[in-house]
Amino acid sequence: MTVSSSRMRDAVARFSESAADQGLADVTYTTMDSPIGPLLLAATDRGVVRIHFEEEEWVLDELARRVSPRVLRSPRRLDPARRQLDEYFAGRRRSFSIPLDRRLIGQFGERVLARTERIPFGSVAAYNDVAWDIGAPRAARAVGNALGANPIPVVIPCHRVLRTGGSLGGYGGGLDRKRYLLQLEGALPTAG
Amino acid sequence: MTDVRRRRPGTGLPPFQHLLDLYCADVLRFLTRRVGPLAADDCFQETWLAALRAYPSLRDAENLRGWLLTIARNKATDAERAAARRPLVVETLPETAGPERELDDGELMGAVAGLPGKQRRAVELRFVEDRDYPGIAAAMSTSEAAARRNVHEGIKKLRRHRP
Numbered sequence: 001m002t003v004s005s006s007r008m009r010d011a012v013a014r015f016s017e018s019a020a021d022q023g024l025a026d027v028t029y030t031t032m033d034s035p036i037g038p039l040l041l042a043a044t045d046r047g048v049v050r051i052h053f054e055e056e057e058w059v060l061d062e063l064a065r066r067v068s069p070r071v072l073r074s075p076r077r078l079d080p081a082r083r084q085l086d087e088y089f090a091g092r093r094r095s096f097s098i099p100l101d102r103r104l105i106g107q108f109g110e111r112v113l114a115r116t117e118r119i120p121f122g123s124v125a126a127y128n129d130v131a132w133d134i135g136a137p138r139a140a141r142a143v144g145n146a147l148g149a150n151p152i153p154v155v156i157p158c159h160r161v162l163r164t165g166g167s168l169g170g171y172g173g174g175l176d177r178k179r180y181l182l183q184l185e186g187a188l189p190t191a192g
Numbered sequence: 193m194t195d196v197r198r199r200r201p202g203t204g205l206p207p208f209q210h211l212l213d214l215y216c217a218d219v220l221r222f223l224t225r226r227v228g229p230l231a232a233d234d235c236f237q238e239t240w241l242a243a244l245r246a247y248p249s250l251r252d253a254e255n256l257r258g259w260l261l262t263i264a265r266n267k268a269t270d271a272e273r274a275a276a277r278r279p280l281v282v283e284t285l286p287e288t289a290g291p292e293r294e295l296d297d298g299e300l301m302g303a304v305a306g307l308p309g310k311q312r313r314a315v316e317l318r319f320v321e322d323r324d325y326p327g328i329a330a331a332m333s334t335s336e337a338a339a340r341r342n343v344h345e346g347i348k349k350l351r352r353h354r355p
Contacts (some may be wrong), residue, residue: 003220011233012216015240024244029209064207070247071207 016074026068030075031055032082034089035184036177039154041085043077044068047099050151053173066104085154091184094121096155104151111136112146119160122185126164148172154181205253208244215257216240219264226268231275235267242267255323307346310334314342315350 029042087093171178182188223232328339
């Protein structure tokens, strides 16, 4: 017996909705398009827990392992984040006001990222400055690693940290994306 | 019960969405065949909700398809039984069991629990976890022939148990 694909889609959509209603989906995720490519957004009942460039299997595996295996595709909990990101990419938003679930951030990472969140839209800081400010002046490299491990990029603006002297340094999502975000914020001159 | 189930519950399980993507068609097809397209949709919902509810406490990521189909089978049986009962509810007649009645889940579980240890474990591995005989042999550290014998003897005893 064959089952039509529209019937299948309806059944799956209905299930995902009831699962979310009944609080059974510990992690929900969705994808959205953006000028820097598709973004994967994932949230728990506490808030956005993960943003990743591209939907990749290993990101979902990691969420299953580190948060809960009850990971389901469902856009609902992510609507506010998606809306604010759309506004940000459209140049109509300079800061985010969405609850975040910071459980994937380690202790040192938390110090680094909390400092990074205080760098305003349109500004940048150097790895060395961040290291100095969190009381670990010799840990610029560790700061770089912590920024690279930022589980919630764009919303936690790790792209605003550069090398002393202004060269871009590194970025988890690749330097093209970092450049794009900094140009969007007016922190880097747009090329051409 | 501790033989193959040493892992901490929930560890190493794939994201639940993965199961849904892989097996939703199998489950819906199975249910449609068992209870017809109308009842299948409701059974499908109940199957996946029950699976999601139980998922984090699952200790074994092997044969998730068999696990899901076992849940689907139970939901289908519940639906068939509910459908058979429905007219009786209106007339408030006491329900009487026919001579060819099958064991319900509770009775079956009771009967399985009453089997000698090795047979019980072998029957569970075969029919609850959907393992093949080499799998049962490995899980119980026996030969494949012994695994077959344990399952066979277990089923024979269960048959005698039929109401």
